[in-house]
Amino acid sequence: MKMPKPVIPVTPASSWQSQLAHAVTDPLQLLQILGIDPSRFPQCQLAHQGFQLKVPQSYLAKIRPGDPKDPLLLQVMANAQEMTPAEGYTHDPVGDLDAVRTPGLLHKYAGRVLLVTTSACAVHCRYCFRRHFPYETQQPARQHWQAALDYIQSHPDVTEVILSGGDPLSLSDQKLAELIAELDNIPHLKRLRIHSRIPVVVPDRVTRDLINLLAGIRMQSCMVIHANHAQELGVAEYRVLQQLKQAGIMLLNQSVLLKAVNDRADTLVALSERLYECGVLPYYLHLLDPVAGARHFDVPQTEALALMNTVRASLPGYLVPQLVRETAGENSKKPVFGL
Ligand SMILES: *Cc1c(COP(=O)(O)O)cnc(C)c1O
Numbered sequence: 513m514k515m516p517k518p519v520i521p522v523t524p525a526s527s528w529q530s531q532l533a534h535a536v537t538d539p540l541q542l543l544q545i546l547g548i549d550p551s552r553f554p555q556c557q558l559a560h561q562g563f564q565l566k567v568p569q570s571y572l573a574k575i576r577p578g579d580p581k582d583p584l585l586l587q588v589m590a591n592a593q594e595m596t597p598a599e600g601y602t603h604d605p606v607g608d609l610d611a612v613r614t615p616g617l618l619h620k621y622a623g624r625v626l627l628v629t630t631s632a633c634a635v636h637c638r639y640c641f642r643r644h645f646p647y648e649t650q651q652p653a654r655q656h657w658q659a660a661l662d663y664i665q666s667h668p669d670v671t672e673v674i675l676s677g678g679d680p681l682s683l684s685d686q687k688l689a690e691l692i693a694e695l696d697n698i699p700h701l702k703r704l705r706i707h708s709r710i711p712v713v714v715p716d717r718v719t720r721d722l723i724n725l726l727a728g729i730r731m732q733s734c735m736v737i738h739a740n741h742a743q744e745l746g747v748a749e750y751r752v753l754q755q756l757k758q759a760g761i762m763l764l765n766q767s768v769l770l771k772a773v774n775d776r777a778d779t780l781v782a783l784s785e786r787l788y789e790c791g792v793l794p795y796y797l798h799l800l801d802p803v804a805g806a807r808h809f810d811v812p813q814t815e816a817l818a819l820m821n822t823v824r825a826s827l828p829g830y831l832v833p834q835l836v837r838e839t840a841g842e843n844s845k846k847p848v849f850g851l
Pocket residue numbers: 611618619620621624625626674844845
């Protein structure tokens with residue numbers, strides 16, 4: 513008997529927006545929902561004043577209740593350690609501000625430019641290297657897009673444009689469609705790359721309309737998702753990633769190596785395995801950028817190299833991400849090699 517074709521559910525446009533609007537933004541409320549004693553996170557309210565907590569329900573649902581060491585919780589929970597001053601940890605650790613060419617456009621590396629499309633993110637990651645980025649002055653509001661487009665237009669060596677943020681997928685489909693249409697009209701652009709944490713944080717945002725938009729342009733579309741742990745890739749995430757892949761969109765993942773979150777070889781191996789199941793290839797594993805407030809996540813380079821050796825011994829080469837470090841002023845992210 514012929515099976516009926518699966519019906520792809522159409523998510524109402526308001527649904528992902530309302531998930532974003534109703535994210536948990538109070539550390540004590542988050543702990544209460546998870547049944548965790550607030551004494552496990554002293555001074556979390558103060559840390560949250562420095563960088564607001566934000567966790568949408570769909571992400572919260574993947575955190576194990578009652579476990580103060582859950583690897584997803586540690587990525588999003590405001591923590592007193594963020595307030596300890598740390599030498600060498602700064603507000604612009606990767607030299608982004610020196611690369612700004614027009615408001616919101618960063619041209620740092622040959623052949624590709626990065627557009628900061630919005631300051632909004634679906635989740636606030638405590639280790640984020642842009643946690644202090646001056647979005648107020650650098651955000652390409654609508655009136656600045658033209659300057660960015662003109663810059664790209666006049667630089668024929670630029671063949672790839674990277675939409676970043678914040679999280680570019682927190683923009684509406686309409687805003688994205690307008691921007692992407694303008695980019696698609698620039699003949700020397702070959703590739704559109706979207707860097708987003710949203711497919712693993714609010715998978716409902718990856719609507720059929722969005723997939724059609726990315727699949728229907730002249731440029732080749734690539735999405736670099738940002739998962740740090742296999743536990744972030746549940747059933748809903750699997751489903752949207754499969755849909756993106758089936759639409760012909762290249763899927764890559766980048767992670768940040770984070771102490772107590774994913775700094776074990778078996779954790780990294782499980783992440784690569786799960787990514788591949790979801791149709792995603794591991795791309796980069798970043799050493800932590802030394803951003804003020806994140807030192808407690810740092811994994812020393814020697815330890816990272818030892819970890820990578822174990823990971824490499826356990827997986828086919830295409831499932832081993834490249835360990836990289838970004839250094840201000842360099843012409844690319846630099847691979848970190850061991851013996
Ligand atoms: C990371 C980054 C890129 C892309 O680098 P790839 O090595 O191509 O992934 C481009 N521009 C900026 C400013 C970046 O930070």
